[in-house]
Amino acid sequence: MNKIAPSMLDCDFTRLGEELRRVEQAGAFVIHLDIMDGVFVPAMTFGDRICAAANRVTDLPLDVHLMVQKPLNFIQGFADAGADYITVHAESDEPLAAIREINRLGLTAGLSVKPNTPFDAILQFLDEVGLALIMTVEPGKGGQAFMPDMLAKVSAIKNAAHLRGKENLVVSIDGGVNPTNAASAIAAGADWLVAGSCLFKSGDLNGVMTGLQNA
Numbered sequence: 464m465n466k467i468a469p470s471m472l473d474c475d476f477t478r479l480g481e482e483l484r485r486v487e488q489a490g491a492f493v494i495h496l497d498i499m500d501g502v503f504v505p506a507m508t509f510g511d512r513i514c515a516a517a518n519r520v521t522d523l524p525l526d527v528h529l530m531v532q533k534p535l536n537f538i539q540g541f542a543d544a545g546a547d548y549i550t551v552h553a554e555s556d557e558p559l560a561a562i563r564e565i566n567r568l569g570l571t572a573g574l575s576v577k578p579n580t581p582f583d584a585i586l587q588f589l590d591e592v593g594l595a596l597i598m599t600v601e602p603g604k605g606g607q608a609f610m611p612d613m614l615a616k617v618s619a620i621k622n623a624a625h626l627r628g629k630e631n632l633v634v635s636i637d638g639g640v641n642p643t644n645a646a647s648a649i650a651a652g653a654d655w656l657v658a659g660s661c662l663f664k665s666g667d668l669n670g671v672m673t674g675l676q677n678a
């Protein structure tokens with residue numbers, strides 16, 4: 464069964480607890496929290512207090528995606544709030560220092576690349592991360608169209624990890640994922656699928672989750 468990481472970005476925040484329980488009962492693997500600072504990307508979302516609230520509701524691991532210019536400013540707060548994975552962007556400030564701080568705190572560090580950033584931007588960090596997040600949309604909002612040509616990056620990073628004996632590297636994709644494109648992502652080597660609007664805007668969360676899990 465495919466491992467699904469629901470992005471809470473487009474859930475009903477007036478019922479965050481219920482939404483978390485819904486995706487957990489539907490078989491979510493981890494909870495993906497999209498943190499945006501209004502600088503690295505134009506939008507601003509939420510901070511570590513929402514992460515701490517989610518941590519009080521679900522026992523699932525929390526997969527925090529920092530779309531922020533200065534990730535070093537946020538890591539301790541999300542670690543204290545219960546994050547299990549913290550992913551920073553190769554395009555943000557001091558990504559290696561951020562990765563090392565995440566590792567120092569005993570969490571799993573991830574590195575993400577935007578669509579226009581070549582996959583080999585990850586290679587310099589590969590030995591120090593446990594997760595690679597390939598953006599399949601331009602980061603900043605949910606509900607965008609999937610960019611299938613990003614799947615070549617998934618295969619390339621999977622191969623690079625294999626060549627370095629990093630068989631445990633989690634390769635995740637994020638943005639525009641739905642049951643019609645999930646199979647191609649899995650075939651390309653994706654281990655996790657982040658999905659937001661297809662789950663929370665469909666009116667059939669359980670059906671869409673099943674479609675993603677079985678793609």
Ligand code: DX5
Nearest residue numbers: 602603605606638639659660
């Ligand atoms: C985009 C976020 C994605 C996105 C996923 O900046 O990182 O997680 O919200 O949402 P959908 O699945 O709606 O593209």
Ligand code: ZN
Nearest residue numbers: 470497528637
């Ligand atoms: Zn994300």
